[in-house]
Amino acid sequence: MTYGAAEALRLLTERGETLAVAESLTGGLVAAELVSVPGASKAFRGSVTAYATELKHTVLGVDAELLAAEGAVHPEVALQMAAGVRDALGADWGIATTGVAGPEPQDGRPVGTVFVAVAGPEEPETDAFRHARDFAGSRKVRGLRLNGDRAEIRRESVRSVLGLLTEELVGAHSGERTGNARAQDTEQNGGF
Numbered sequence: 001m002t003y004g005a006a007e008a009l010r011l012l013t014e015r016g017e018t019l020a021v022a023e024s025l026t027g028g029l030v031a032a033e034l035v036s037v038p039g040a041s042k043a044f045r046g047s048v049t050a051y052a053t054e055l056k057h058t059v060l061g062v063d064a065e066l067l068a069a070e071g072a073v074h075p076e077v078a079l080q081m082a083a084g085v086r087d088a089l090g091a092d093w094g095i096a097t098t099g100v101a102g103p104e105p106q107d108g109r110p111v112g113t114v115f116v117a118v119a120g121p122e123e124p125e126t127d128a129f130r131h132a133r134d135f136a137g138s139r140k141v142r143g144l145r146l147n148g149d150r151a152e153i154r155r156e157s158v159r160s161v162l163g164l165l166t167e168e169l170v171g172a173h174s175g176e177r178t179g180n181a182r183a184q185d186t187e188q189n190g191g192f
Helices: 007-017 029-036 053-058 064-072 073-089 125-134 150-174
Strands: 017-021 044-050 093-099 113-119 139-144
Touching: 007 017, 007 029, 007 150, 017 029, 017 073, 029 044, 029 139, 029 150, 044 073, 053 064, 053 073, 064 073, 073 113, 073 139, 093 150, 113 150, 139 150
Parallel strands: 017 044, 017 093
Antiparallel strands: 093 113, 113 139
């Protein structure tokens, strides 16, 4: 099943939770998709487009050593971007996109390599909350290998990050996980 902005915002609003977005290769498309939904302001806090690699560190708090060693297109970078924007904008949930839209490879990664991530609400580190946090999918990344031109890769990245968010919101509520039929060659909770 494919999820979109309206479904994610509906779930967030029902839960009384908020969302912040960090984008790189999508360049604001995720935020644009969210604000196109009437009533988005009930759940959407804002976004940061950190297209330049150094902004991922200075604005979003991504580890500088990680960026130097692995580059911006890495699963842990996506996770740190999601957590960083969540914290910076005071939201309950953060989502992030980073990858290579083309036409040239970047950081040793081929065109179509994308990482989308979700960072959920942080819970106190006690036994009583540990299960709830794990259940909610507090940190999750999905690696994608997408085909198509630059515009298609960027559009599919938007769909994929919103789908991952919705899966986590649904899973946090019901304990079920669903697949993203549009993602190709995916791996969850890690890299390639």
